[in-house]
Structures are given as structure tokens and as C-alpha cells.
Amino acid sequence: MQRILTIIGARPQFIKASVVSRTIKKTDGIEEIMLHTGQHFDANMSDIFFNQLGIPKPDIQLDIHGGNHGVMTGRMLAEIEQGILEYKPDRVLVYGDTNSTLAGALAAAKLHVPVAHVEAGLRSFNMRMPEEINRILTDQISDMLFCPTDTAVRNLDKEGFASKPVNVLQVGDVMQDAALFFAQRAVAPRDFIVNRNFVLGTLHRAENTDDPERLTAIISALNHVHQSVAPVVLPLHPRTRAAIDKAGLSLEVNVIDPVGYFEMVWLLNHCSLVLTDSGGVQKEAFFFGKACITMRDQTEWVELISAGANHLVGANQEEIIAHSSTHFGRAIEDHQHLYGGGNAAERIVEHLV
Incomplete structure (x- = not known):
């Protein structure tokens, strides 16, 4: 054993x-x-x-x-x-x-x-x-x-x-295994009130939240997208909220409390676009066929950039707005099975044994 x-x-x-x-x-x-x-x-x-x-x-x-x-x-x-x-x-x-x-x-x-x-x-x-x-x-x-x-x-x-x-x-990506398995258990966040096409946003990475210039540009872009493209739903961690307050910025989007994994899967499955600075959310957007705009200067998931499913925009306000307008509602298809198709865990355990 x-x-x-x-x-x-x-x-x-x-x-x-x-x-x-x-x-x-x-x-x-x-x-x-x-x-x-x-x-x-x-x-x-x-x-x-x-x-x-x-x-x-x-x-x-x-x-x-x-x-x-x-x-x-x-x-x-x-x-x-x-x-x-x-x-x-x-x-x-x-x-x-x-x-x-x-x-x-x-x-x-x-x-x-x-x-x-x-x-x-x-x-x-x-x-x-x-x-x-x-x-x-x-x-x-x-x-x-x-x-x-x-x-x-x-x-x-x-x-x-x-x-x-x-x-x-x-071996493929275990996060795709999880997304496919848990999608059937996904539930909407409590008191979720947006009932039409929406943009799902996440913002937590220190390179954005700890840099007042980057944070200002991102918040301005999110506010603009919310007004001109579609409602932005932003689960917000207290640390990010504190950074926004410290910078004296006004966040004019649908802010909700941080959500658990099942609620996040529901949001990813039902949104029409993802705006994020998270590494994992970039992939999860792809798993659920959603275009992703990534507010970072680099990404580990370069194959998503090559496939046209993900777009790096950094903290550039104009690019965030432009790409959001262009890619809102665009469906992404995984013809190449970039992340293994949902069988990574079985491959890992086979090698461990």
C-alpha cells in the first residue's frame, strides 16, 4: 500500500x-x-x-x-x-x-x-x-x-x-475535471438580482489592488463597461474593497459578497463575458465557453491567448472597454481539448500508482 x-x-x-x-x-x-x-x-x-x-x-x-x-x-x-x-x-x-x-x-x-x-x-x-x-x-x-x-x-x-x-x-488540467463535475451542483449566489446578460468580474491581484494608478484605471473601466456594455457583477473580497476605499474610488457596478466555488461556477456558466485578474478564472471561463479579458500584463495560460479565447489588456482602461464591447456574448469552443478534456485526475492517479 x-x-x-x-x-x-x-x-x-x-x-x-x-x-x-x-x-x-x-x-x-x-x-x-x-x-x-x-x-x-x-x-x-x-x-x-x-x-x-x-x-x-x-x-x-x-x-x-x-x-x-x-x-x-x-x-x-x-x-x-x-x-x-x-x-x-x-x-x-x-x-x-x-x-x-x-x-x-x-x-x-x-x-x-x-x-x-x-x-x-x-x-x-x-x-x-x-x-x-x-x-x-x-x-x-x-x-x-x-x-x-x-x-x-x-x-x-x-x-x-x-x-x-x-x-x-x-496529464491535463484537474480544474477542468472539477468544472465539468461540479457544474451540475452549481447554484446562484444568494439574493442574486441580475436577471439578464451580465459581465462577471474578479479583482484581487496585488499588482492591481496595491498600485493606485492601475486600480484607478481598472475601476474606471469597470464602471464604463457596466454603463455602456452590460451589468458588471463583481464578487469583492474585503481586501480589495479596502484598497478601493483607500484610493478614494467610486465603484459603480453590482458588487456582491465573495462567493463559494459552486456559486462561482454558476456565475461563469451564466455570464456573457469574464473580466478578471485571476489565473484560475481565465481557464474556468474557457471551460464554460466564455470569452475572457485578463487585466494582467502576463498570463501562465498562453495557449488561451493563441486560441483567441483570452485577451491580455493589463490595466489599460481603453483596451478593457474596447475588448469588453467586442467580445461580449462571444461563444468559445474547445476544439483542441487544450486541457485534457476532463480526465486529468485519472491520469495523475495512474502515474502515482
Whole structure:
């Protein structure tokens, strides 16, 4: 029996882990131990992300959240190391590019436990992003690299992984597995009042919210789109709301409270355009056939740009408005199965076994 220690800590990781964990449960010869660092935590975490998504309740709950990157990652490193020593896994499985990902991979590598990295090979080529540092370092100390796209494989080849004693495997994207599986459970946000075609927006990335000039341009563009193209629905995190208030900006769109995964899936499935600075939402828009306007200067999902499904506009107010008008209501089709078609979890577990 092979024992896998899965390390998660952020909301997108719960969703990714849910489809892999469900497949592990159906597979002989493999046992999963779940460690939750607590990086993203709220009072409803267990009900929303464990019961509804069907993720096993964590065997180890660290409750580490808040603080600067160094403090958080250091605490995680020490606590995860103790979990590895206690449970003695044959392999550690990490997801994505968070502090939890890097701490888990580093703790395992120091104890000579092999590391498998889901979403390996993604690159934005922006070293100012903490996520970019986390993903690069995690890839370097993993021996099993599960890539979601051909582009990710090419990125690793360019970094010399083809000549290293590691397995680089193109398995598809587990987020497509999750989107297709959970779409049937999606529900509208509570008190949702927009009953016609709408633009779904998200805004949270520090490069936008912490830069007053960029934030001003984006808010002005969102207000204009709301007035001239279609209603903009914006689930808004308190941190972003505080940044908008601090900058003295007026947000004239339909602001709603942050939503859970099922509500977000519903919004993605029913909107007519997506405006975002999120990495995951770019893909999810594609999974549901919606055009996406990305308010960033780079993206890890370059294949979406090549396919014409996604458009990078940075914080350029004029481009945000122009692309929103051009692509509103445009249907996107996945003829090439860019992300594996929804079978990534099965491929990952096959390789783990």
C-alpha cells in the first residue's frame, strides 16, 4: 500500500484535490493522508470545501494563516516536517503555487520524500509575483511533474528538465475535471438580482489592488463597461474593497459578497463575458465557453491567448472597454481539448500508482 500525503491550504487547491482524492478513493493500492495548512481559512471552511466538494477531512490541521510570506512559509515548513515524520508517507503531493505548496515540497525534499507537483511547468515570467517563485522552486525539488498543458512541458524542457532524473508528464488540467463535475451542483449566489446578460468580474491581484494608478484605471473601466456594455457583477473580497476605499474610488457596478466555488461556477456558466485578474478564472471561463479579458500584463495560460479565447489588456482602461464591447456574448469552443478534456485526475492517479 502506497501512502500519499496531500498538502493543501488555499481554496483553489481544495477544488483540485477534490477530483484527485475522489479518484484515489476508487483505486486499490493507494492511501491518502490530507494535511491542511490553514493558509485560507474561514468559519465555514469545513462545510463548504470539505463536505460539499467531497474532500476527506484533514488528518492534520495546522491553522497557519496571516503574516508575511516568510513568517507563514517558515511556520508551515516546520509543522509539515512534523507531519511527514509522524505519518511517514511514500510521497508528498502538492498543488499549484502557494506558500503551502512550496513549504510542503521543501519539507519533503529535506526529508528525502519524493514530491509530485500538480500544475508543474506553469510560468508567467514575472518574478515579482510570489506565485512564480513558489512554482519554480517547487518544480526544482519535485521528481514527478504533472503538467496541465503542452506549453508547461515546453517550459520545463527549456529549463533543462529533459536531462534531469524526473518524470515530466502531460496529464491535463484537474480544474477542468472539477468544472465539468461540479457544474451540475452549481447554484446562484444568494439574493442574486441580475436577471439578464451580465459581465462577471474578479479583482484581487496585488499588482492591481496595491498600485493606485492601475486600480484607478481598472475601476474606471469597470464602471464604463457596466454603463455602456452590460451589468458588471463583481464578487469583492474585503481586501480589495479596502484598497478601493483607500484610493478614494467610486465603484459603480453590482458588487456582491465573495462567493463559494459552486456559486462561482454558476456565475461563469451564466455570464456573457469574464473580466478578471485571476489565473484560475481565465481557464474556468474557457471551460464554460466564455470569452475572457485578463487585466494582467502576463498570463501562465498562453495557449488561451493563441486560441483567441483570452485577451491580455493589463490595466489599460481603453483596451478593457474596447475588448469588453467586442467580445461580449462571444461563444468559445474547445476544439483542441487544450486541457485534457476532463480526465486529468485519472491520469495523475495512474502515474502515482
